[in-house]
Amino acid sequence: MMKFFVSSIALLAITCFVSPCLSDDTIPGWALSSIDDVKKAADGGNADAQTYMGQCCFHGRRVVKDLSAAVFWFRKAAEQGDAKAQRNLGSCYSKGQGVEKDLAEAVKWIRKAAEQGNAAAQCDLGICYFLGEGVTENAAEAVTWYRKAAGQEYAAGQFNLACCYTDGKGVEKDLAEAAKWYRKAAEQGVARAQYNLGMFHEYGYGVAQNHEEAVKWYRKAAEQGNARAENSLGGCYARGQGVPRDLVEAYKWLSLAAAQGDQTARQGLAEIERKMTPDQIAEAQRLPASLSLVSPVEEPPSQNESGLELTLETFESVVEVSEDISFAICFHNNSTNNLLLNGGALLGNGTQIWSSLEAELKSESGQRIPMTLGLGGPMSGQVYFLGVPLRAGSSYRLPVRVYDHLFGSGARLKPGKYEIRCVYRGRQSPYRDSTQMPACWEGKVQSNILRVKVLRPNLLFRLWDILR
Structure with a gap:
């Protein structure tokens, strides 16, 4: 067996999958209105219009980008109890965007949104507890909030909950339960969840070992540019595990992983090159546009x-x-x-x-x-x-x-x-x-x-x- 193609048996170190920094859901009705009408409604105290104005100011959409103005409008809506605005205001405080960074204040507003059932805020609050940002570190409390977000089909919450079950952080270690939540996040397109689910199937963690299923999920993650998945998929082709052995395909996927700095893939490339003919190497290097190999560039060209x-x-x-x-x-x-x-x-x-x-x-x-x-x-x-x-x-x-x-x-x-x-x-x-x-x-x-x-x-x- 080629040692360079064996995926690491150690699971990914527990790392929170951070929610989007700002809720940008369309506010019904206001996107169809002129910006003057939105501004007028916001000035009149309409919370939806205020939240939408905040989004426009934050992203520089339809108005000049102004983070301080975004905070102004988010605060107006948040003080009226608008959950999206509360979460957005908390996000601004957590990152110091348009306002001085203040993690305690960030948690205050994120919690208000989370308690109203906002899934993104629930996931954010879980991250705060897991990392101890603005609150005392508490993995069990983090799991509580991740679970609430995951129960609303929020992919980041599902992935984070799966990671906690994987490592036994804040909850008893349970690989079957981890696999369940990785699958939910993977089905929503989260590349890291797809990779982890593929690894679970390759080694039989929490699920029956199934190399074909492992290849399926590795491929999905690899097609999104996940370097670990590219390396693992290349290894599967090199070994003929879950897919017919094909050194040309192995070379392609390992090249993509190596281009992202994956040392295991670079070593693997050197090994399979010794087993390939010059024609096979040439074929592997003629990648289609969707699988083009990118080499590191020291300085971006103008x-x-x-x-x-x-x-x-x-x-x-x-x-x-x-x-x-x-x-x-x-x-x-x-x-x-x-x-x-x-x-x-x-x-x-x-x-x-x-x-x-x-x-x-x-x-x-x-x-x-x-x-x-x-x-x-x-x-x-x-x-x-x-x-x-x-x-x-x-x-x-x-x-x-x-x-x-x-x-x-x-x-x-x-x-x-x-x-x-x-x-x-x-x-x-x-x-x-x-x-x-x-x-x-x-x-x-x-x-x-x-x-x-x-x-x-x-x-x-x-x-x-x-x-x-």
């Missing part, structure tokens, strides 16, 4: 040196749509450098807390309608990509479906012709848990223009436009 080109594609030159717009954003790496695409940071419940990809619609009259893609709201159509390696000379095609119900300006699409232009602001994720891949490029690239024609055949839509 925009002019990056060679990144952004284009928009559709099946027709002019697309006629009624309820949404579908197109593809294509990234072309025309340089000799390997690049890394980051669309945003995904956390426990799938929320994206920052975005690199923006789009703008321009009407025939010159009106500009900004869209922010990939924030997890209904306007995004779930545009999520993170840590996508783009090898020199390769391309990556990202399908996009943008609903016209909500836009950054609050405007609704009316029948007519529009132009779409996208902007990609390349940067490395500021959250290490999101990706361990190197920052390969930072800068800004604009796409070409795509022309679309919007129809409104539905009478209900026409009536809505009239009533607006």
Whole structure:
């Protein structure tokens, strides 16, 4: 057996899976209103409008970004008992965003939201107790709050609860119960949960040993860029465990893990190279765009040196749509450098807390309608990509479906012709848990223009436009 491909039997060290730093759920109604109407309602004491204004100020959406103003509006709503605002205000205190950092004050507001049943706040409060931030460290109390969040299908709470059962922190060690909660989080797309669940199946921790099932979950996590999962999946291919033995596939996955700094994968690559023919190695290095190998770059090249080109594609030159717009954003790496695409940071419940990809619609009259893609709201159509390696000379095609119900300006699409232009602001994720891949490029690239024609055949839509 090749020792370099054996996954570590030791489970992941207990590490809390942090909830998104700020609740960014759409506040019903206000996203359809003009920002002036929102401001007027917020000034009049409407808590939903105040929370929405806080979100806009925090993210710089529809208004100039102003963290102090965000705290002002969150506090207004929080003092009226709005749970989302309370959790957001607590988050600002915990990170010193727009206000001086104060962990005790953070816990105060997070607790208020948690006691109202806000799942994200319940998970946050559990983390505070587990780490002893703003409160006395108490793993058992952490488990209590994780369980409340997990019971509401909150993925971060499910993962954290599983970790506690894995290590016996705050609760009696129970690998079967850990497997149960890892599975729930894994089914919601949490890569670390998917990796852990794969390891449970590989070694029979809390579940019947099943190598095919292990490969299934390793693959899901690996496809999200989890280095440990890439290494484990490569090991499975190298050993023929749960999947037919294939050194070429093993080389591909180990290369991806090695590119993220995984030392075990680097040693494994050296070992299997001695067992591969030159043709096999050459085949393995011809990776498809979705599995491009990224090599560490000491200094990110500038925009002019990056060679990144952004284009928009559709099946027709002019697309006629009624309820949404579908197109593809294509990234072309025309340089000799390997690049890394980051669309945003995904956390426990799938929320994206920052975005690199923006789009703008321009009407025939010159009106500009900004869209922010990939924030997890209904306007995004779930545009999520993170840590996508783009090898020199390769391309990556990202399908996009943008609903016209909500836009950054609050405007609704009316029948007519529009132009779409996208902007990609390349940067490395500021959250290490999101990706361990190197920052390969930072800068800004604009796409070409795509022309679309919007129809409104539905009478209900026409009536809505009239009533607006």
